[in-house]
Amino acid sequence: MTAPLPKRIIKETERLQSEPVPGISASPHDDNARYFDVMVEGPGGSCYEGGVFSLELFLPDDYPMCPPRIRFLTRIYHPNIDRLGRICLDVLKNNWSPALQIRTILLSIQALLGAPNPDDPLNEAVAKQWKARENQPEAIKTAREWTRLYANK
């Protein structure tokens, strides 16, 4: 028999459903309450505006002592997100704190879409494109294109 779901996960799930963060939705699977389907809307004013990105989120057994595992399922052109959808975000790694929650993490990811950080890249090729001043409009154009192509609802 598996251990009962910690109260914290139950509470977080309830709160995500009852007061959802605007532009973000997360719903647990029926058969696995630790596995969430996440939708994040591209922040307004960014090159991901209008896109709806789907992610998967998994709460490991020792959550909240270790960070949730999260990955983009939708293809996205972003210097901090690689081809497999893995996200380079400090709070998902060394800077995790058990006081953080699913909603705060999703908000950080939305913020990362609004403010890509090519200085700490996960996707070298994209980051190079992004960093070179003359290439940046090109990179942003590609990001828009990909958003239109892949992140269309």
Next chain:
Amino acid sequence: MSGSPPWSSSRWHSSQAGFVPHHATSNSTGRLEVASSPPDVQRSLSAANIAGHSSLRGMRRLEARRQMEEANFLSSKARSQNLNPPIDLRMLDYVTAYDDNLMCPICRCPFLDPVVLAECDHCFCRDCIRQTWASTYSPLGPRGDCPSCRTPAKLGPRSATSKILVNITDDLLVRCPKSEDGCKAQVKRGEVQDHVNIYCGYAYMECTADDCELHVLRKDAAEGCLHFGVSCLDCRQSMQKASLETHWRVQCPDRKVSCELCKEAVFNREWDTHSRETCPAISIPCPGKVFGCNSRSKRSQADVHAKSCTFAKLTPMLTAMQQRMDEQEAAQKVMVRKLEVLEGGFQAVQTILSTKQEDPDQVGADESRIPLLTGRPHQRGDSGGMLDAMVVETDVGAFVFPPPSSSSRPSSELVHVRAGASLPPLYSAPMAPGPRPADLPEPFTMDFDMASPFPPPAANGPYISPLHHLLSMHESLRDEMSRMSAALQELDGRQSMQALNENLRTREEISYMAAQVAGLSRQVHWLTSAQLQRQQHGGAGRQAAGAAGPSGSDIAGAGAGVEAAVSTAASALRGAARIVNAGQGMTMRRGLSEEGRTKL
């Protein structure tokens, strides 16, 4: 602690002789012994009083008894704790809403044994912060970064935490963890363990019967041992009396329980349907929930809400629209795909045409033809003049271009497009790709002398539409042709296969028969030769006996007759084989002629 238990020894020592323990009214095993003790104590004490203070023996006995009773009580308490494992205080259900400031940021429950980090004043449960810092071991005790503000901090002593905080969190009202089993008690969180261990009627304790080691709910303990077999009157399932009540409440399919919401009695087996579909008091979301209405109402009042809710009214229409949109989207995807294919084909045609145009050598040539073949290219031998024509197979179609110098006219099978523009042979294009002089008129802009249903071509369009039309017509004709030829080929194949099969079978039969005939003839031959030998051998004797003569010759004659018959049969068979072979030849010829027809 407010949960200080009534059996604590200080209380016991200070008690008066007539003290009846607080818990004597609860049905615990401890009670049985304890409850019997006060009168004894009273009696002993009063006896001691009467007999004066000198009865030292009595006093000692009293002391020993009291110690024994206390030991009994403590052991029974320990046992009941074993039966009821320690409660996970984080899983409790809080009755009253509590301030978010009382919530630990790590476990999101009201603080349990809170600690305040002296460095930043943030507060966590002791367990939570210990677990967080478990990976960063330090010999100086648990330390690490504050999970809330990342200030380096260390775990302080319990005394550093304000008593007020501890009391507030311990005084929060919770439901008894056995509430699902039926306990309606609401107790302070600090006392919940004691409640379960001592008072809760739905906690387990040992059966009161001496020879029974099973568990029983505390509320049933007074009824004696309930561990005997009974069978449920409703469903006939057999079980122990002690578990009958639980069975009735949750399992028995044929027993009615009353719905907490609507007070209606419902069969256990229909419980799912009741809560999902019929219970009038259960709260259900508005039918327009997916479209934005967040209102929930009791099922009985759902209609009232639906009448006033715009979302609910629009829901059927919106759902239908959604469905239609999905359908349209799917259809559109198919169309897009088709369009892509068509565009690809169109582009291929364009490339062919533009390569031809760019050949400068042929720009001046007055006339060119795009004969659209209606037959197969290798049939063109029939129209002698086309022998030297170029056959260019491309992925778009087979074009036959007569060399520019050739004056031969294609046969009547070929459709001509007499475009004024030049259409040089494709083969020369890659060899001489020189630039086209800028002042040359655009090709394909000449008049079109074919009776055409199309409007005259645009003056400066690089391609004229009738040509495209013809090309597409050609394309479709080609498609048709290839379809037909494929069908014919298939038919042909099927037929020749059939003939082959038939032939094979016949041939097999014939060879079998020939073998048989050969065997027969060998046998006959052997018989006749044996007969003949015998005749020659005993010829003289037999000749003397004239009677034997005719019979011997008769046999020989018969033998010869049989032989002749067999050889006739064999020749007949050979004839049959010939016929079959001829038949095969015929079918092959037919196959050829059919092929010839398809080529026509």
